[in-house]
Amino acid sequence: MAVKTSNIEPRTSNLPLRALVTGGAGFIGSNIVKCLLEQGDQPVVLDDLSSGYKENLLQEVMFIQGDVRDRETVEKAIDGCGVVFHLAASVGNKRSIDDPLTDAGINVLGTLNILESARKHGINRIVFSSSAGIFGELKTLPIAEDHPQDPDSPYGTSKLAAEKMCLVYNKLYGMHNVCLRYFNVYGLNQRYDAYGNVIPIFANRILKGEPLTIYGDGGQTRDFVNVADVAAANIAAAFSPNACGVFNIGSGTRVTINELARLIQEAAGAEVGKELASPRPGDVRDSLADISVAQKAFGFAPKTDLKVGLAEYMDWIKQDTITIHQLRNSK
Numbered sequence: 001m002a003v004k005t006s007n008i009e010p011r012t013s014n015l016p017l018r019a020l021v022t023g024g025a026g027f028i029g030s031n032i033v034k035c036l037l038e039q040g041d042q043p044v045v046l047d048d049l050s051s052g053y054k055e056n057l058l059q060e061v062m063f064i065q066g067d068v069r070d071r072e073t074v075e076k077a078i079d080g081c082g083v084v085f086h087l088a089a090s091v092g093n094k095r096s097i098d099d100p101l102t103d104a105g106i107n108v109l110g111t112l113n114i115l116e117s118a119r120k121h122g123i124n125r126i127v128f129s130s131s132a133g134i135f136g137e138l139k140t141l142p143i144a145e146d147h148p149q150d151p152d153s154p155y156g157t158s159k160l161a162a163e164k165m166c167l168v169y170n171k172l173y174g175m176h177n178v179c180l181r182y183f184n185v186y187g188l189n190q191r192y193d194a195y196g197n198v199i200p201i202f203a204n205r206i207l208k209g210e211p212l213t214i215y216g217d218g219g220q221t222r223d224f225v226n227v228a229d230v231a232a233a234n235i236a237a238a239f240s241p242n243a244c245g246v247f248n249i250g251s252g253t254r255v256t257i258n259e260l261a262r263l264i265q266e267a268a269g270a271e272v273g274k275e276l277a278s279p280r281p282g283d284v285r286d287s288l289a290d291i292s293v294a295q296k297a298f299g300f301a302p303k304t305d306l307k308v309g310l311a312e313y314m315d316w317i318k319q320d321t322i323t324i325h326q327l328r329n330s331k
Ligand SMILES: NC(=O)c1ccc[n+]([C@@H]2O[C@H](COP(=O)([O-])OP(=O)(O)OC[C@H]3O[C@@H](n4cnc5c(N)ncnc54)[C@H](O)[C@@H]3O)[C@@H](O)[C@H]2O)c1
Pocket: 022, 023, 024, 025, 026, 027, 028, 029, 046, 047, 048, 049, 050, 051, 052, 053, 066, 067, 068, 069, 086, 087, 088, 089, 090, 091, 092, 106, 110, 129, 130, 131, 132, 181, 182, 183, 184, 185, 186, 197
């Protein structure tokens, strides 16, 4: 079958595009793969399954089990692709503090491997999954792209270094790489892990009938963005001629952790109560993305209301076939 190779023009042709999704068996990557399949494209997933699950993928997806640090594997996976969604990463602050060398190896050198291979194969655009962790301590709200960048973990630092590499390839080689800085992403295929995010942690405690732990007074705020909106942002950024550089991806709204605890119990139809714990050192007080730049550049417009997204998430997690005992990194 003919496959379209140019990725910068808007989709004027109906030819399917072959797209490499690194980390495509993970939480966010698998949602991007689903969108690509729905629009008739051909995703190729490269994933070492260190934190992702093959169960997240439909059978028809081309899957290569391998490491983004391995050049030969990357060359094989990228061949014939028109665009790359690069999500494979060692994810999270705690994990990076536990093992900064692995974090930097995957997040920085792995990204360079992708950039070098893409350049060699004439691919003009990588959509790189970055993180609001690159900002470090937050100084102003809402957070715009030019907010000071002073990460306070090896993870935030490696993501910032990888962003800079993507941008340097734009300058040196005329690529149109896009870095999407996600705020707190939640939704389908997000599972509990020990390095975890608050929504899967709350969901699992509710399923076990245990109270939700609130660090501090619970008045701290976060910008939760649904993974369906994040996947849509990736697709829009990949195919928009105006997308180039760094963009914040959040919902543009924020909620307190107390309110989140109330909403998720409501969504689950269960009341488990709360237990208070000391504030955690290093946790920021407030977070809120300014998403106007992404709105303007590629029409990013998050659609999922938190209440609706939480209800959908609770329904999904109740019937998830992977049990907590089978989860990697759950201890
Ligand atoms: N979840 C969030 O809230 C969030 C926020 C900001 C940024 N991000 C970024 O989004 C991306 C996806 O994160 P996620 O939440 O889906 O996490 P995830 O752990 O579910 O996905 C990461 C995927 O990468 C794979 N992987 C890890 N190391 C690899 C390697 N060396 N080679 C090949 N594959 C490898 C894992 O198996 C997994 O499938 C990451 O780059 C992460 O930094 C996520």
